[in-house]
Amino acid sequence: MEAMIEEVPSGVLVVDKDSGMTSHDLVAITRRQLNFKKIGHCGTLDPMATGVMMLVIGKATKLQDRLMSEDKVYDGSLKLGETTGSQDKESDIEEVREVPAYSDVEIKEGFEHFVGDFEQIPPMVSAIKKNGVPLYKLARQGKTVERKPRAVRVMDYQIHRVGLPEVDFTVHCTKGFYVRTYAHDIGQQLGCGAHLIALRRTRSGKFDLSRAIKTEDLKVASRQEIIDKMIKLDEIAEMLS
Structure with missing residues (x-):
């Protein structure tokens, strides 16, 4: 299990949230699909709302406050x-x-x-x-x-x-x-x-829908497909500089 946890790179996953879901729902789905617990979200969206929801994974959780402060x-x-x-x-x-x-x-x-x-x-x-x-x-x-x-x-x-x-x-x-x-x-x-x-x-900040994974795709995505969709820490550092 420890080796599996180490294999998950840190970064941000942008999800195009469906209506009727909560931010916590998306975190739970992603934890299940990645088999990885250290995942948070950057600001809630009302259940009726759709669109950009940023999930922070691994060491990216330390950037949560910074990412949430963006316009x-x-x-x-x-x-x-x-x-x-x-x-x-x-x-x-x-x-x-x-x-x-x-x-x-x-x-x-x-x-x-x-x-x-x-x-x-x-x-x-x-x-x-x-x-x-x-x-x-x-x-x-x-x-x-x-x-x-x-x-x-x-x-x-x-x-x-x-x-x-x-x-x-x-x-x-x-x-x-x-x-x-x-x-x-x-x-x-x-x-x-x-x-x-x-x-x-x-x-949200510099993150938009162009790199988002749809909620329906997230539910069935493989671990590797989700990792491939993530924006890794080195790119995030450039975006925030």
């Missing part, structure tokens, strides 16, 4: 006129409001309010802990607690489609950014409310 790019879709407790489509609709016939300019003004440095209040349905208890567990008990605002930054955004009540967009942001809170806050700014209905992470 991210997401493609998302929001739906105006409806708000939910989780700020996305994963929970029940709490309020419905009429969606005015906004022009493209008015939609853009809503997005423009959230550019540069600003603060977000994390959603109750999140992994942030209050007195050691994750907020999502408190939310399940019907509790709402005060959350401290977090400093975030949007470097850039694009609106790709306005088909009211839906809007498709891309946002380039700092770590710790909640895209569902972004969608919620844009809805509040516009005056009709909104929630996130789709989310895909396309880039």
